[in-house]
Amino acid sequence: MIDSTIPLHDSTPSAIRAERRRIVESVQAHRRLLAKRRAFEASDRQRLNREARERDRAEARHGKALQRIHEKQVKGERSLTGKLNGLDGKRDSQERRALAVLRRESIDQSLRSTHLTASQVNGIGSGLVRDLAAQGVRTAADFRRVSWGKAPNGKGGEVLYIHRTQGRKVHINGIGEHRGRPLMEWRQSALARAESRAPDELPADQRHRIAEIIENERVRLQAELDEAPKLAATARAEAVGVHTEALERLAVAEGEAAEEAARRRAEFDAMAERLLGLQAELSAHVDRFGDLGLRDRRSRSRAFRPLPAAPAVPAPRAPEADSRSEARPASATSGAAAAAPDATALDGVRASLGWLVPMVFFGMTTVLGTGDDATDPLWFRITARLAALAMLADLLRLWVPRRRWRTAGSLPAGTGLLASGVFLGLLSASMFVDPEHSAGGAPWAVAVVSALLLLGGAARRAGTRTPGPTAD
Incomplete structure (x- = not known):
């Protein structure tokens, strides 16, 4: 000492x-x-x-x-x-x-080497051969097909056009259906000969x-x-x-x-x-x-x-x-x-923001009541408000300190059961005073469930040590 x-x-x-x-x-x-x-x-x-x-x-x-x-x-x-x-x-x-x-x-x-001559196409003479050469059609490779269309000047109906391989289509005066068909037949035969002479395999x-x-x-x-x-x-x-x-x-x-x-x-x-x-x-x-x-x-x-x-x-x-x-x-x-x-000292639930929902409900019930009107007894309106106020005060007493980061912790066991029991108790009481629901068995069933929840919550609260907020 x-x-x-x-x-x-x-x-x-x-x-x-x-x-x-x-x-x-x-x-x-x-x-x-x-x-x-x-x-x-x-x-x-x-x-x-x-x-x-x-x-x-x-x-x-x-x-x-x-x-x-x-x-x-x-x-x-x-x-x-x-x-x-x-x-x-x-x-x-x-x-x-x-x-x-x-x-x-x-x-x-092969098509470029096949030249157009007057002796190869029936009906086409030397003059038409010269006219075709003047328009760029000299061999079988210079045109692809023939087709009918309106005359270039818009007069005289439809005329025969020769579609060149490279360039626009041309019309030769004197070449119509009777001379256009032999011209295309000559080109097709030249193409068939060329395809038959083409190689069938690679070197x-x-x-x-x-x-x-x-x-x-x-x-x-x-x-x-x-x-x-x-x-x-x-x-x-x-x-x-x-x-x-x-x-x-x-x-x-x-x-x-x-x-x-x-x-x-x-x-x-x-x-x-x-x-x-x-x-x-x-x-x-x-x-x-x-x-x-x-x-x-x-x-x-x-x-x-x-x-x-x-x-x-x-x-x-x-x-x-x-x-x-x-x-x-x-x-x-x-x-x-x-x-x-x-x-594990507190066998409860975390003091989350979700607890604001029951607290807001009990607060509104404290101020507005349970939806009662002038026909409800005065004792019921006062008792309902007092019960809601008591539950709100208890929740605030337990929830507010446990929201601080230094003293955060779980709510005591049984808190949720007590809150649910009070909610169902208020619901069953409002059903008892309502003439439309008081005659049936629903109010008694809700009251029994409320009593069981209250007893269970009180038992868990009493059986669990309820220390102050922890520092966890």
Whole structure:
């Protein structure tokens, strides 16, 4: 026990009171400082949960990156495999296109070499041949077909037009239906001869050139297909490196924060030890000098209050599916076990904004009643308003403090049952006083349900310890 600091020769009442006041003020100052420990532990618990969430997010980002790399690899390999499988069809298609070009060139060359003469078309003499040549029609390749249309000057009815291969259609005076039909027959026969003389297969050199192009494409695609797993492995290694660096940064930050939290916690522990020493000193002072009056007894009653229990050391929320995380220390495990009763002390529901709905209803019922009119009894209107007011006051008393971030917590168990029971009780009472519903059994059923809810809510409220708002 610590003895008083007052010397034996200085025992005047003023010195004794001054020393007593100094010790009590020191105790109060230490209590005020220790009162900050609950907020510190709540903040430290939030820090640990935040660190666990950051680790979870890092693991999720790493998993998504690996999934994207795998999907890209599978998609690329599927595309390359499809292109490789389609090379044979691509070669056949290129050969068909090359043969079609070769035949078209052969047919065009044959038609350009077939010149129009008077001896080849019945009814067309040398004069009409010269007129056709003057309009650009000299060979079978210079026109495509003939058709009827209005005369160029709009007079004389319809005339025969010759559609040139390149350019506009022309009309030659003297060439009508009797001369146009032999002209088209001559062109069709020239086209048939040209098609019959056109090659039916590609030359060997062109086939070899196409096969060489396809083979080069096959080698390139196969090389890309063989390289795809290597590229995916490189990308995965880079993703693992980025993930490892992120985890190292988080570990460094967590270590620094943990050291700071341990230092603050040690300060609080030392402060609690000093507070116990001051209380022992105050007790020794009282034993030596006795009671100093009413004010002294009041201050001593506050100073000798039991120390608040030191909050358990918070344990971080374990990240999900983190096989690379190290085992938790034994102190953290014991802290989690000690903190479990605080987290479940209130077996109720969270004080969310949804509770505003019943509070608004009970407030409106307090002011407006239950929809009663002048025919309702006066006792019913007063009783309904008082019941709604009592329930509103109880909800506000429990809900408002638990909305603060420092004192957030769950509402006491049974609060919802009591609110529902009062609501149904008001409903059943209004049905009893209403002549339209009082004769049936509905009011009695609602009243029974209301009574059961009230009894259940009261039993749960009474069976659960209802401490003040927690600092969680």
